Structures are given as structure tokens and as C-alpha cells.
Amino acid sequence: MPELPEVERVRATLEPRLAGRRLAAVTLKRRDIWTPIAGTPKRPPAAEVARQLLAEAVVARLDRRGKQLAVIAEDGRILLVHLGMTGQFFFRPGAGLQRDRHVHAWWTVEAAAEAIGELVFRDPRRFGGLWSLADVEALRERWSELGPDGLEATGPGLQAALGKSKRAVKAGLLDQAAIAGVGNIYADEALFRARIDPRLRCDRLNAADWDRLAGSIRAVLGAAIEAGGSTLRDYRDGEGRAGNARETHRVYGRGGEPCFGCGRPLRFMKLAQRTTVFCAFCQGRRAR
DNA sequence: ATCAGAGCCTGCCAGC
DNA sequence: TGCTGGCAGGCTCTGA
Numbered sequence: 195m196p197e198l199p200e201v202e203r204v205r206a207t208l209e210p211r212l213a214g215r216r217l218a219a220v221t222l223k224r225r226d227i228w229t230p231i232a233g234t235p236k237r238p239p240a241a242e243v244a245r246q247l248l249a250e251a252v253v254a255r256l257d258r259r260g261k262q263l264a265v266i267a268e269d270g271r272i273l274l275v276h277l278g279m280t281g282q283f284f285f286r287p288g289a290g291l292q293r294d295r296h297v298h299a300w301w302t303v304e305a306a307a308e309a310i311g312e313l314v315f316r317d318p319r320r321f322g323g324l325w326s327l328a329d330v331e332a333l334r335e336r337w338s339e340l341g342p343d344g345l346e347a348t349g350p351g352l353q354a355a356l357g358k359s360k361r362a363v364k365a366g367l368l369d370q371a372a373i374a375g376v377g378n379i380y381a382d383e384a385l386f387r388a389r390i391d392p393r394l395r396c397d398r399l400n401a402a403d404w405d406r407l408a409g410s411i412r413a414v415l416g417a418a419i420e421a422g423g424s425t426l427r428d429y430r431d432g433e434g435r436a437g438n439a440r441e442t443h444r445v446y447g448r449g450g451e452p453c454f455g456c457g458r459p460l461r462f463m464k465l466a467q468r469t470t471v472f473c474a475f476c477q478g479r480r481a482r
Numbered sequence: 483a484t485c486a487g488a489g490c491c492t493g494c495c496a497g498c
Numbered sequence: 499t500g501c502t503g504g505c506a507g508g509c510t511c512t513g514a
Contacts, residue, residue, distance in 0.1 A: 196508095197508095261508080276508080276509085277508095279507050279508060279509095280507095319506090321509070368508085377507080378506095378507065378508085468506095468507070469505090469506075469507085
């Protein structure tokens, strides 16, 4: 379940492997995981597919906003990557390596005109995908639909985006247009840390609540990045390594187990279609 | 205008 | 042992 911390780890580990290097050739095994540049043919000829997928491009840098990762080429071409639930995007040295049926795209990576390895996009469940964008302007436009990055969450920002909503606050946190990069795991973690009941309606939170929640979001995301990202099943960073942020989870995946705050069993329920774990006591009635 | 819910997809695991 | 069904969830679409 890559959320912001996992995607940031992928970005940070991949960038030094790719920056300044050429993505020589690309193979797209499954076309349906890729979306061409908006306004261009849905099924372009092979040469155009390759061009849009950065064939022969030299990578300038990797940017991230929320859970979205952008590979930016020196010539301005852009490939947007979303890992969905089970996506992996990683570099591995060597060539002709084993590929299973979940590897949907790969690139030959060259340094000084010599192949040094492969960049691989793998995604068993295929909730993720690749999007080609025409230029940085298109990327800017696309990312303008997202809220501020989770690492830059602020109380006033959250309140402006969600303060009038009647949704449960947990549902609000999952809304990428309000705050980008928070998924199910870190929504639960941040709410626990902020001692806010996930079922509480957004419009019932006051400025102090939003401030506390914003601080908790920044803290849990930052701690998870430090820990190397969650080691939930399919997650791998840009070099194929698992993370160990799971040890930092205080509520996620711990339904029924004792709350670290009060020792009472953590409750779990469905909220906004997601498994939600919280402490009805610690996150219960707020002192106001 | 909002928001809840279904559906996408596959691997894993509990239960029979 | 082998099968089945439920579950996991980010995001988009649909319909209330």
C-alpha cells in the first residue's frame, strides 16, 4: 500500500540511479496500464508509444506530489507513475533479468552509452499505472487538482479544504484534493496521534483540532519515511528493498489489540469503505 | 453540490 | 490437500 512515505522512498532511492542517465529502450508489455498524452490517439503507433514513454530520454529528476511520482526528462517529456496498491517501480543492475507476468513495463538504463541496468514497473493488482504528459505545464495542471503535499499539511489549509464538509474526518483525509498522499494507514495513524475520532464530522472540528491533526499528519509521514516505508507485502523502494515502518504503526493492523495509550482493545470498523482502527477511549469525547 | 457506494484486480489466507 | 470465499485498498465512476 504505497502512500506518501513509500512513494517518497521510491523517489529518493531511484533518483540517484536515474538522474543524468538515458532510458534507452522501453518495453510496454501491457498497454492498458498506460495512458497516452491527453488529446493524442488512444492507440498510437509503436514509435510514438516509445517516445511518450521516454525512450531515448535523459532523466533530469524525479518529482513527487502526494502519491504521484513524475519522471522528468531533460527534453521536457514527463512520465507520471502511480503505484496504486501493489505497484513497484525500481532499478536493478544487469540485463535480461527475470520478469514475471506482473512486470508491465521496463526500460534499459544507460550510462555513457552503456547499459547498466533496468528500470522496472511491476504491479500485480494493476491499480497503479503510467501516464504520459506533454510537458511540465501539463504536470503543473495535473497536480493543481491535488491538495498540498501531506508533508506540508497545515491546520488552516486542512480547515479551508474540509472545514465545511459533512463527511467523516477520516473520509476527508483520504480525499487527495484536500491533502495529497494520506491513505488508509496514515489516516488512522494521524487521527490516533491527534486524538480525534475518525467518525467525527469534518465540520465539527475546530481550528485547534485541525492544527493538531496537521501536525500529526506531518509527524507520522515523516517518521514513516525515516523508517524506510511500510513493509506491507508488495512494497519495495527504488532499489527493491522492503521497509520497516510497520513497527511504527500504533493502530493500523492492530484491531482488537490493546491501545498503546490506555490498554483498552482497539476498535475496528468500516468507514468510508475502509477498514478503520481507532481507540474509542483515547480518540473519544474531546475535552473542550 | 456533495457524498456514499460499487467496481476494478490479484494474492493471500482462513475455513471447510 | 485442495478448493472457495472474503478481504485488502487507491481511485474513478455512478447515482442518490
